[in-house]
Amino acid sequence: DTGVSQDPRHKITKRGQNVTFRCDPISEHNRLYWYRQTLGQGPEFLTYFQNEAQLEKSRLLSDRFSAERPKGSFSTLEIQRTEQGDSAMYLCASSLGSGPETQYFGPGTRLLVL
Amino acid sequence: EDQVTQSPEALRLQEGESSSLNCSYTVSGLRGLFWYRQDPGKGPEFLFTLYSAGEEKEKERLKATLTKKESFLHITAPKPEDSATYLCAERAQGGSEKLVFGKGTKLTVNP
Numbered sequence: 001d002t003g004v005s006q007d008p009r010h011k012i013t014k015r016g017q018n019v020t021f022r023c024d025p026i027s028e029h030n031r032l033y034w035y036r037q038t039l040g041q042g043p044e045f046l047t048y049f050q051n052e053a054q055l056e057k058s059r060l061l062s063d064r065f066s067a068e069r070p071k072g073s074f075s076t077l078e079i080q081r082t083e084q085g086d087s088a089m090y091l092c093a094s095s096l097g098s099g100p101e102t103q104y105f106g107p108g109t110r111l112l113v114l
Numbered sequence: 115e116d117q118v119t120q121s122p123e124a125l126r127l128q129e130g131e132s133s134s135l136n137c138s139y140t141v142s143g144l145r146g147l148f149w150y151r152q153d154p155g156k157g158p159e160f161l162f163t164l165y166s167a168g169e170e171k172e173k174e175r176l177k178a179t180l181t182k183k184e185s186f187l188h189i190t191a192p193k194p195e196d197s198a199t200y201l202c203a204e205r206a207q208g209g210s211e212k213l214v215f216g217k218g219t220k221l222t223v224n225p
Contacts, residue, residue, distance in 0.1 A: 042201050042215030056210060091157050103213060105157035
């Protein structure tokens with residue numbers, strides 16, 4: 001069991017650029033979640049997928065954010081026209097979709113927008 | 115709206131000095147109360163899930179308990195390696211699968 005992986009681990013970009021992050025969940029998990037965490041705060045929910053279907057989106061997810069999970073396996077989170085306020089740790093989690101429903105988190109992608 | 119409040123925000127202990135962290139939640143029909151540990155620059159690491167008042171779970175020096183309005187994370191005889199931020203979360207009501215997190219308690223254990 002390799003756990004949840006995220007790529008890249010760190011990203012520095014200039015304001016106005018687009019960025020894309022990737023998340024690979026635990027292999028048998030059919031639910032995948034994206035959260036955002038800023039310094040001194042707990043993670044805040046952005047969106048989640050069950051298989052390839054995006055079932056819930058937060059009001060935090062502006063039109064500049066889009067997430068996909070095309071084949072129900074890995075997921076991508078794209079931020080268009082980045083702003084300095086987008087600087088944060090972007091966390092991905094996955095869960096089995098049945099039973100205890102524990103969400104297991106990846107190491108995160110740290111984004112810095114200059 | 116779901117809200118999770120953790121206290122204290124920060125806690126400094128000497129090695130071996132036991133203490134407790136508090137997590138208050140607001141959801142009326144609790145669908146799970148979760149504790150995670152987070153080290154700096156890393157993702158949260160799952161510790162415990164509690165579902166009903168009176169439930170307790172233990173792992174090494176940690177014990178989590180749950181009442182109808184709050185949860186406690188008891189740390190017995192902590193070691194410096196227990197230093198981390200401890201996050202509490204509830205599964206949101208209304209059928210949502212999202213977790214609602216508190217801001218965390220930053221624990222520092224001095225040798």
